[in-house]
Amino acid sequence: MSYSVGQVAAFAGVTVRTLHHYDEIGLLSPSERTGAGYRRYSESDLDRLQRVLFYRELGFSLEEIAAILDEPGLDALTHLRRQHELLRKRIARLTEMVEAVETAMEAQIMGISLTPEERFEVFGDFRPEEYAEEAKERWGGTDAFEQSRRRTTAYTKEDWLRIKQEAAEALAGFAAAYEAGVPADGEQVMDAAERHRAHISRWFYDCGYEMHKGLGELYVSDPRFTANYESTAEGLARYVRDAIHANADRRS
Amino acid sequence: MSYSVGQVAAFAGVTVRTLHHYDEIGLLSPSERTGAGYRRYSESDLDRLQRVLFYRELGFSLEEIAAILDEPGLDALTHLRRQHELLRKRIARLTEMVEAVETAMEAQIMGISLTPEERFEVFGDFRPEEYAEEAKERWGGTDAFEQSRRRTTAYTKEDWLRIKQEAAEALAGFAAAYEAGVPADGEQVMDAAERHRAHISRWFYDCGYEMHKGLGELYVSDPRFTANYESTAEGLARYVRDAIHANADRRS
DNA sequence: TTTGACCCTCACGTCACGGGAGGCCCCAGG
DNA sequence: CCTGGGGCCTCCCGTGACGTGAGGGTCAAA
Numbered sequence A, B: 001m002s003y004s005v006g007q008v009a010a011f012a013g014v015t016v017r018t019l020h021h022y023d024e025i026g027l028l029s030p031s032e033r034t035g036a037g038y039r040r041y042s043e044s045d046l047d048r049l050q051r052v053l054f055y056r057e058l059g060f061s062l063e064e065i066a067a068i069l070d071e072p073g074l075d076a077l078t079h080l081r082r083q084h085e086l087l088r089k090r091i092a093r094l095t096e097m098v099e100a101v102e103t104a105m106e107a108q109i110m111g112i113s114l115t116p117e118e119r120f121e122v123f124g125d126f127r128p129e130e131y132a133e134e135a136k137e138r139w140g141g142t143d144a145f146e147q148s149r150r151r152t153t154a155y156t157k158e159d160w161l162r163i164k165q166e167a168a169e170a171l172a173g174f175a176a177a178y179e180a181g182v183p184a185d186g187e188q189v190m191d192a193a194e195r196h197r198a199h200i201s202r203w204f205y206d207c208g209y210e211m212h213k214g215l216g217e218l219y220v221s222d223p224r225f226t227a228n229y230e231s232t233a234e235g236l237a238r239y240v241r242d243a244i245h246a247n248a249d250r251r252s
Numbered sequence C: 001t002t003t004g005a006c007c008c009t010c011a012c013g014t015c016a017c018g019g020g021a022g023g024c025c026c027c028a029g030g
Numbered sequence D: 001c002c003t004g005g006g007g008c009c010t011c012c013c014g015t016g017a018c019g020t021g022a023g024g025g026t027c028a029a030a
Helices: A005-011 A016-024 A044-057 A062-070 A076-109 A116-121 A128-137 A144-152 A157-179 A187-201 A209-221 A221-228 A236-251 B007-014 B016-024 B042-059 B062-070 B076-109 B116-122 B129-138 B144-152 B157-179 B186-204 B209-221 B223-230 B237-251
Strands: none
Touching: A005 A016, A005 A044, A005 B062, A016 A044, A016 B007, A016 B186, A016 B237, A044 A062, A062 B076, A157 A236, A187 A236, A209 A236, B007 B016, B007 B042, B016 B042, B042 B062, B157 B186, B157 B237, B186 B209, B186 B237, B209 B237, B223 B237
16 A cells, blocks of 8 residues: 555645655655656655654654664664654743743742843753853852752642742831931841841841841842832832841940 | 843853844844844843744744734733643643554564554544544444553553453463364353453453454454464454354354 | 954855746546 | 646755954053
8 A cells, every 4th residue: 555645744743745845856856656646655665754754753853853863773663762762852841941931931930130141041051151150249258149049940739829928928018117217326227127127038048147137238239139128118128127226236 | 130142041041142133034033132233131031932832842933922922811810820730731742652652563573463543542632524434444343442442441461461461371272272273163262252252351351252253354364463472373353253253153 | 553253244056945936647527 | 648736856046143354443561
């Protein structure tokens, strides 16, 4: 049994032109022609086409596909195993992308924008030293950033909801005291700062008093954090920094 | 903070030329230029680029991407949700392909070649009546084929190994009796036929005596089955058919 | 001030087809 | 017998998403 271009095209979900093209470049030439020059595809031609379409779908160029298919040692099972492996990798990649999207959603919800590195994390498979260095510099040379990343990747939806809730409570606590005119070194305000520090330590990275003070500075100096506080109440960022400092001084 | 083409290209893992191209076609024009005409990408330009690359990876044309991104109601979370959904679908598709590959592997191991429809099942998202009809005709108008497909999709590796094992035992049983000169309606040969029927019923589809007889006929008429038996011993296909008939007659 | 890394704008090349034009082949129906 | 319509052929130009220089400005560091 053999098949015409039209039949094969219908089977495989490609156009006749595509089959002509594959013939032209020698990727898939039908094993027979009729007297009138009509292409006739055999069973094993279909086999080859199936493989071509498979590798094409996974993003290989036609040239690469030709190389793969014409490799000596072209056992059918070998191909199937390779395809299985490629699919597994591709699924893993997409799963990573799903995670990245979820992270971005959380970031969006929490009102924090990402750094360029974070944004494209899932795309660049390379991580040149240059940018890694820059990130380190930005985060004060500590490994807090890395630690945070490692921990947060394991968090579930529920964890994130809880984190968001706690963060909102802390913010509300500071805002209430601030608007009531309580000074930044008031007892309850310092307690709020301490709860804030515990929150960070628990969910993100070990946050000592020194680091907490650094974070407080960041809240007034880094606009992406400042915005988060200032949008609740003008001057709140500075107030929170002062409270954090007062708390750190009290403890040491 | 703004970034040059080179920096952005490095972040995003694309070439400078690509960014130029996106500028040319108006898909992503940097929000600023220096006096010397240098492109300067802002934070929100990066945001847009990230989305462009995302949709591109999922196979959208640049024109389509432009339409998606310039849709009114372009909330960030909406995009993220859409991306999440698209990824889910794509993963589902790849998972289907994995299953198809596994099926093909089993078919290969069991020494049965596939029909064109089966081969390209995973590619054509359409299922025109024409071919569905042909398949029905081929399988005698019953729904045994569908039933088999439904059941076997849930099978694990272990199941398949066991099935293969049982099939091999059945074959060996027939072959032994055949080569010992036992007639096809011998007691033990009919018992082997009955075990064969039970095997089919258990793992693939309800196989009554009539259907079993049909299957026996298939073993001598359909070359893809015949080959499997004849390669063990010449004349075995006919012998198995006769045994199946004898067993069916005995039972009714 | 010079050097080298980076940037600019043309402009042609490439890959994987799309989409006709113009013309055989072949069989069912009048 | 011939005629119409569907499928097939080759030839060839078009397109989308860039690759790849050529030829020439820009700019911080040495």
